Structures are given as structure tokens and as C-alpha cells.
Amino acid sequence: MRRFFVDTFYWIALSNRRDQWHRRVQAFNRALGAYHFSTTDEVLAEFLTFCGEGTPHTRRQSALFARQVLADAHVTVLPQTHASFLDGLTLYESRLDKQYSLTDCISMQVMRREGLTDVLSNDHHFTQEGFHIVFTYYLMTKAAGKVKPIKRTRQGLTYFRYVASKKALTLFLYRTLFRA
Numbered sequence: 001m002r003r004f005f006v007d008t009f010y011w012i013a014l015s016n017r018r019d020q021w022h023r024r025v026q027a028f029n030r031a032l033g034a035y036h037f038s039t040t041d042e043v044l045a046e047f048l049t050f051c052g053e054g055t056p057h058t059r060r061q062s063a064l065f066a067r068q069v070l071a072d073a074h075v076t077v078l079p080q081t082h083a084s085f086l087d088g089l090t091l092y093e094s095r096l097d098k099q100y101s102l103t104d105c106i107s108m109q110v111m112r113r114e115g116l117t118d119v120l121s122n123d124h125h126f127t128q129e130g131f132h133i134v135f136t137y138y139l140m141t142k143a144a145g146k147v148k149p150i151k152r153t154r155q156g157l158t159y160f161r162y163v164a165s166k167k168a169l170t171l172f173l174y175r176t177l178f179r180a
Contacts, residue, residue, distance in 0.1 A: 001034040001035060001036055002032065002033070002034065002035045002036075002118075003035070003036050003037075003038065003116055003118070004035065004036075004037055004038070004116070004118050004119065004120050004134070005037075005038050005039065005107060005110070005111045005114075005116045005118070005119045005120070005131075006037045006038065006039040006043065006075070006119075006120045007039075007043060007104075007107060007119055007120060007121035007123060007126075008043050008046045008047050008050065008103070008121075009021070009120070009121045009122055009123060009135070010025060010120035010121060010135075011039075011043070011044070011047040011065070011069065012047060012050060012051075013025040014026070014029065015047075015051075015061070015062065015065045021122070021135065024135065025120075025135075028120075028134070028135075035074060036074055036075075036076070037072075037074055037075045037076070037120070038075070038076045038077075038078060038110070038111075038114055038116060039069070039075065039076075039077055039078070040077065040078045040079075040080065040084070040103075040106060040107060040110055041077060041078070041079055041080035042080055042084075042088075042102075042103045042106050042107070043103060043107060044066050044069065044070075044077065045080075045103075046101075046103045047062070047066065048062055048063065048066055078110055078114075084106055084109070084110065085106065087106065087109040088102055088103075088105040088106030088107075088108075088109055089102065089105070090109075091105040091108060091109055092105040098125065098128065099125070100125050104123065104125055104126070107119075108126065108129050108131070111131060116131075117130075117131055117132055118131070118132050118134060119131050119132065119133055119134065120134050120135070121133050121134070121135065122135040122136055124136075
């Protein structure tokens with residue numbers, strides 16, 4: 001069974017048809033076989049905070065969505081505790097050179113404690129802590145060029161190279177758990 005940690009990004013994309021990632025997230029969800037998701041109260045709070053700036057209809061739909069997540073047998077929502085707050089705060093304080101949110105720090109500490117490595121997110125901060133994000137942005141500029149795969153490894157990792165004119169620059173390592 002595949003186990004994933006779910007970040008706010010995923011809940012937003014899954015619940016909002018107008019989100020740029022909605023189609024990919026929906027396709028990913030349909031392609032999953034046996035799976036289990038883990039998330040935290042803090043992540044759901046962040047999701048609701050994000051949706052809170054919407055209309056009353058959006059707020060109602062977001063609250064309904066959060067309740068569906070809480071009731072889903074495939075999802076474990078880990079409760080917010082004073083200990084989890086302090087654990088996240090400790091990571092936050094130790095990474096002052098990063099721009100991690102406290103919610104991300106709590107999520108990272110939960111992932112370590114639960115033995116999770118794959119996160120349904122596009123937030124590169126997780127990769128800085130050794131986790132594997134499933135969704136990523138393809139970095140493009142206005143200059144002519146394209147992103148193309150150049151090497152696949154046995155671990156399911158693909159190196160991508162951005163090619164602009166005759167110069168090539170390796171941009172990032174992308175875990176291909178999902179191919180768009």
C-alpha cells in the first residue's frame with residue numbers, strides 16, 4: 001500500500017475546479033491503487049484559512065470538504081497537540097535560514113515520526129529536508145527552450161534538463177510518482 005503525506009496544496013487542488021493543478025491531482029487520485037493518506041489538523045486549518053477569503057458558498061464547500069476528509073477511511077488526520085507544536089517550533093528555530101512555515105515544520109516532523117517520505121505537494125521546502133514531492137513546477141522562461149527528461153534511474157527518479165540555445169543547465173531532480 002502506498003502511503004503519502006498530504007500538504008495543503010493537494011487539498012486545495014483537489015477541492016477547487018479552477019485551480020491550475022486540479023486536473024493533475026484528480027488524475028493522480030483516480031490512478032491510485034491501494035493507498036493511505038496522512039495529514040494534520042494544522043494542514044486542514046491552513047486549507048480552511050486559504051479558502052476563508054472566498055464567498056460564503058466557497059467557505060461552506062470548504063468546510064464540507066474538510067469534514068469529508070475527516071470521515072474518509074483512507075485518511076488519517078493527526079491531531080494538533082502541544083507536543084506537535086513544540087516539535088514543529090524546534091525545527092522552525094533550527095532552520096532560520098529557510099522560509100519554512102510553521103505548518104510545514106510540523107508536517108515535516110510528523111512525516112519523520114510516521115516514517116513517510118512522499119508528500120503530495122509542490123513545495124520545494126520538503127525536498128530540502130529530504131522528502132520527495134510528487135508534484136513540481138516545470139521552470140520555464142520567456143526565452144526559447146524546453147524541459148525534457150534526460151535520465152531515468154531505478155528508484156523512479158528522473159533528471160530534467162532545461163535546454164536554451166546550445167547551453168544546458170540541470171535544474172532539478174524530480175520524482176516521477178506521477179507523470180502528467
